Amino acid sequence: MAVVESVLKREFKTDLFAQFARIGGALASGRRLELLELLAQRERNVEDLARLTSRSAANTSQHLQVLRAARLVEGRKAGLRVTYRLADERVFSLWKSLRELGESRLAEVSQMVRTYLNGKDSLEAVTAASLRRKLERGDVIVLDVRPAEEYTAGHIAGARSIPLPQLRARLKGLPKRREIVAYCRGPYCILAYEAVALLRSYGLRAFRFEQGFPEWKAGGHPVQRIEAKR
Amino acid sequence: MAVVESVLKREFKTDLFAQFARIGGALASGRRLELLELLAQRERNVEDLARLTSRSAANTSQHLQVLRAARLVEGRKAGLRVTYRLADERVFSLWKSLRELGESRLAEVSQMVRTYLNGKDSLEAVTAASLRRKLERGDVIVLDVRPAEEYTAGHIAGARSIPLPQLRARLKGLPKRREIVAYCRGPYCILAYEAVALLRSYGLRAFRFEQGFPEWKAGGHPVQRIEAKR
DNA sequence: AAACTAATCAATTGATTGCTTGAATAGTGG
DNA sequence: CCACTATTCAAGCAATCAATTGATTAGTTT
Incomplete structure (x- = not known):
């Protein structure tokens, strides 16, 4: 029994x-x-x-x-x-916690990120909390450099969409003095790195948001989306 | 290029x-x-x-x-x-979020838990927040029914160790009227189900903590451990 | 040093997975 | 109804994984 x-x-x-x-x-x-x-x-x-x-x-x-x-x-x-x-x-939470664990525990990951991404830009990034404060004070321009369709599906509230390929052409629409924060898909997305590099090469005050839209949304921060036409 | x-x-x-x-x-x-x-x-x-x-x-x-x-x-x-x-x-967090996702999304899991565990005991369980309140008010006896060595390595602060096999013999040491909450390893651990069934069959006011020690600890609730002798 | 033990290694087997290719299915538009 | 498209299915092959077995290593005890 x-x-x-x-x-x-x-x-x-x-x-x-x-x-x-x-x-x-x-x-x-x-x-x-x-x-x-x-x-x-x-x-x-x-x-x-x-x-x-x-x-x-x-x-x-x-x-x-x-x-x-x-x-x-x-x-x-x-x-x-x-x-x-x-x-x-x-x-997404599950994937995020797997990713965070991998980042902290797999030496290979930090090695790869260092050699590939930090080669692009070694500057410190803006955290979500810090970006939230800057947005609330209104003293920042937030750029969404993902493809337009992803911006449409959802973006950080108040962000402007300038897909990376168009950035160079639209530089003159950006203020010289104000702080600019660019973001894309997440920590391993290369778009924001490249956007910041480009903006800085033209003398603008650009920084990279350390994460991406999905993390911002999952963190309960304000988002917007463009409603589809019927 | x-x-x-x-x-x-x-x-x-x-x-x-x-x-x-x-x-x-x-x-x-x-x-x-x-x-x-x-x-x-x-x-x-x-x-x-x-x-x-x-x-x-x-x-x-x-x-x-x-x-x-x-x-x-x-x-x-x-x-x-x-x-x-x-x-x-x-x-542990990663495993916990995988487990929670599986519980909610895999129909097979809830089916298995229903047929196997609920056959043991269909009573509602005590949540962590509720157990914490009861403990702070001091109007509950908390029983750790895992093997003694797991209790030693860490347990809910204030809990008494009575490994399941010894429970029947130690019934007389338990108060008749006070509320008793039993816990073990986690939601799929069978020990607490069996402990509650046994206690109830003797007329005691027993309930099951819905989770286990690792979840309690991960939730930041107070724990204790027995220090090893040197 | 010999006997013993816990853990790992190595080799084998069968099962599963991953990728590719080409065909089949279901839905669209003329 | 026909041509076309997005997706899925099916078959086949190589690669990987899982479990078993017996051997080996490292450390303890006598």
Whole structure:
């Protein structure tokens, strides 16, 4: 009797942990994590995701289905296209805590970030709390340098959209003296680094927000979005 | 030039996300998650972990090495034994958020918990905030029904240790009228369910704490530990 | 030094995963 | 109904992972 019960207990635990391992398995591929990072910006169809990650549509579709089987993303079909999005804001939290743990514990990560990103710009970045204060005091220009469509889907309240490729052409619209803070997708997004480098090369007072839009939103800070026309 | 740069960007991203995927990969096995859950209680040597999970020492050692390669656990050798522990409290946070996500999103999990655990006891459980208040008012007896060694390594401040196997023999030491709250390792630990069932069958006013010691500690609530003799 | 122990290593097996390719499906627009 | 498109499916192959077994290493005890 006691033996039977303990076997049951073991089976229960084994099965239970195996379920949780399904989620772990979904996080076990860099490609899938990259898809999660993109979907944290805004929902996307398969083709877009494939293009943004430089992979085939078939391969991207398969990874999305693994993520969907683990219930981390949801897809809905509209016409020919299937649009995927994160299934839950806690999915982003999970990815964020995995990322933070990796940053602090995997020596390789900090090494890579140092050699690649800090080569671009070694300046200290603006924290979320600091950016929030600057915004409330109104003494900062916040630039969203992601593609326009991501700005449309959601951005830091009060930010202006200037996608990186257009930045050079639109320099004259920016004030010479005021402080400018640029942000993009997250800590490993290169756009803001490049934007700050460009702005500084023209003598503007530019800084980089240390995180990105999804982190700002997850932190409960004010956001805006452009409503779609009907 | 722009092409070279974008290839670099792609390689950087691919490599970077692959690093994070190492952690995901370590979380991709139920057996390893079970080890993390045990190590969240207290540090353990390989043999103990193998016994507690009903697996061979060689297999357990291999899983521990996967966890160590992902820097989620650390081992230190003392004499013949190697003692493993969680490398960082954020490792527990990560496991906790994975678990919570799984609970809410994987239908199979809630199904399993319902059929197995709720068969034991369908009563509502006491939350951490509520238990904290009861403790501060002093109108509750808190029982730690885990093995004594886990109690020693750390327990809810003010709790008494009565390992489940000894509970029946020590019933007479418990007050008839006061409220009793039992806890163990976490939401999927069966010990507290069984303790409450036993206490109630003797007419005591027993309830189950909905979580376990690691969650209590991670939540910043007061804990105690028994210092080892030198 | 010999006997013993805890842990790890090494090699093997079978199972699972990942990627590629080409076909199939479902929906759109002429 | 036909041509076209976005996505998914299916098959095949290589690579990786998981569990088992027996050997090996490092450290303790006698």
